[in-house]
Amino acid sequence: MSDQNAAVGAGGRLGVTPSQTVGPFLHIGLPWPDGPYVVPEGTAGAVWITGTVYDGAGQPVPDAVVETWQADPDGRFDHPDDPRGAAKPSIPGFRGFARCDTDADGRYRVLTVKPGPLPCPDGGTEAPHLDVTVLARGLLDRVVTRIYFPDEDAANAADPVMSAVPPDRRGTLVAEPDGDGGLRFDIRLQGDGETIFFEV
Amino acid sequence: MTGLDDIRAPGAVTRGGLVLPHYPIPKDVHPSLDSPEYRSTALRHPTQPLQLMPQRLTEVTGPLLGEERVGELDHDLTRQHDGEPQGQRIIVHGRVLEEDGRPVPNTLVEVWQANAAGRYRHTGDNWPAPLDPNFTGVGRCMTDADGHYRFVTVKPGIYPWRNHDNAWRPSHIHFSLFGRAFTQRLITQMYFPDDPLFFQDPMWNSVRDENARQRMLCHYDHSATEAEWALGFRFDIVLRGPQASVFEEEDDDDE
Numbered sequence: 537m538s539d540q541n542a543a544v545g546a547g548g549r550l551g552v553t554p555s556q557t558v559g560p561f562l563h564i565g566l567p568w569p570d571g572p573y574v575v576p577e578g579t580a581g582a583v584w585i586t587g588t589v590y591d592g593a594g595q596p597v598p599d600a601v602v603e604t605w606q607a608d609p610d611g612r613f614d615h616p617d618d619p620r621g622a623a624k625p626s627i628p629g630f631r632g633f634a635r636c637d638t639d640a641d642g643r644y645r646v647l648t649v650k651p652g653p654l655p656c657p658d659g660g661t662e663a664p665h666l667d668v669t670v671l672a673r674g675l676l677d678r679v680v681t682r683i684y685f686p687d688e689d690a691a692n693a694a695d696p697v698m699s700a701v702p703p704d705r706r707g708t709l710v711a712e713p714d715g716d717g718g719l720r721f722d723i724r725l726q727g728d729g730e731t732i733f734f735e736v
Numbered sequence: 737m738t739g740l741d742d743i744r745a746p747g748a749v750t751r752g753g754l755v756l757p758h759y760p761i762p763k764d765v766h767p768s769l770d771s772p773e774y775r776s777t778a779l780r781h782p783t784q785p786l787q788l789m790p791q792r793l794t795e796v797t798g799p800l801l802g803e804e805r806v807g808e809l810d811h812d813l814t815r816q817h818d819g820e821p822q823g824q825r826i827i828v829h830g831r832v833l834e835e836d837g838r839p840v841p842n843t844l845v846e847v848w849q850a851n852a853a854g855r856y857r858h859t860g861d862n863w864p865a866p867l868d869p870n871f872t873g874v875g876r877c878m879t880d881a882d883g884h885y886r887f888v889t890v891k892p893g894i895y896p897w898r899n900h901d902n903a904w905r906p907s908h909i910h911f912s913l914f915g916r917a918f919t920q921r922l923i924t925q926m927y928f929p930d931d932p933l934f935f936q937d938p939m940w941n942s943v944r945d946e947n948a949r950q951r952m953l954c955h956y957d958h959s960a961t962e963a964e965w966a967l968g969f970r971f972d973i974v975l976r977g978p979q980a981s982v983f984e985e986e987d988d989d990d991e
């Protein structure tokens with residue numbers, strides 16, 4: 537059967553399907569009850585990362601979804617494309633992935649554990665980090681950022697991604713202690729203190 | 737040696753270190769985040785240039801979500817309540833592929849949509865069209881070993897919004913896809929052929945390339961139509977795929 541949509545383009549590769557916004561009604565389709573949990577509640581060393589998504593007027597964005605993806609605390613992935621081999625996480629119920637839609641105040645939350653550092657293909661080491669996807673009404677494509685950890689100054693300073701970012705904006709990638717045992721990571725889509733977003 | 741099978745072989749290592757698949761960035765496909773005709777982009781698009789990030793371990797891996805995310809009736813939006821929803825019953829099916837045509841097997845596909853009257857079961861949707869007690873408008877399924885997925889639902893209605901004067905969204909179903917790598921994550925909307933409202937829809941038109949826009953269309957598929965039951969539509973979805981990269985030779989003379 538021919539693939540009617542998948543027209544063959546230049547170079548014999550199929551054309552990629554374009555991105556579209558999640559729209560205003562993402563809350564019915566995307567959230568899962570266990571979405572915010574990279575690790576189960578009660579996991580030793582687990583930390584809540586919470587934050588608010590803001591627009592360019594400084595207003596909270598109540599129709600966004602924040603998704604995170606990360607290595608386990610040993611710096612491994614249970615994934616066949618990791619050339620070191622897929623590794624089962626040592627933490628029961630570790631999923632590596634979280635998804636949380638923002639509430640009426642633009643807030644999201646993710647319960648996780650700090651991932652381990654990662655070796656780079658070109659040498660060097662990446663500091664512990666979460667890759668972040670932000671989806672929202674008004675975003676026609678996802679935007680991507682990273683969350684780094686505030687107690688990893690030396691590792692952050694040596695991190696190749698952080699090092700490539702203008703120094704005065706690196707702070708937008710580092711979570712802050714929230715004074716309550718958790719971490720705070722706000723996302724500013726536009727304007728003052730705009731979060732660093734990556735093309736990846 | 738070249739080829740994806742090699743790239744994806746666990747433990748594949750060269751002299752230079754870890755060998756990772758590479759997902760080229762598609763050109764002239766996705767909408768600009770700054771698309772003024774869609775007014776909500778005005779305060780939500782980053783104004784600083786995006787920072788190029790090389791793909792490393794976190795980017796070439798991703799969540800491999802499985803059957804545990806999918807309930808028995810999640811693929812059939814017409815059977816999630818006591819009665820049947822109103823509207824034209826349709827079957828939406830197709831394959832999830834990578835750019836080189838390889839299927840993406842065992843990957844989660846999520847959909848959400850308005851009911852046949854064009855209303856979402858969402859507290860924020862209050863336009864005067866009826867809710868349907870027999871329709872939630874949310875579906876999930878996994879692709880099979882050949883990358884094939886299938887939903888049964890009703891054709892979503894057209895609904896108004898306030899983006900511009902007399903603004904209406906063409907009939908569409910929202911799709912969410914993971915693929916196998918963080919780089920492949922895709923949220924899109926599937927549209928129906930011959931919708932009269934494309935001309936004024938800033939989302940449809942935010943995709944500037946005509947060929948790329950056509951890839952958001954499903955097509956009527958008589959072979960998937962079930963007699964005296966439901967109309968079939970086919971929608972294949974193509975995710976960014978890994979490039980078959982050339983490996984460094986042992987005696988390479990480097991860049």
Ligand SMILES: [Fe+2]
Nearest residue numbers: 559905908910
């Ligand atoms: Fe919609």
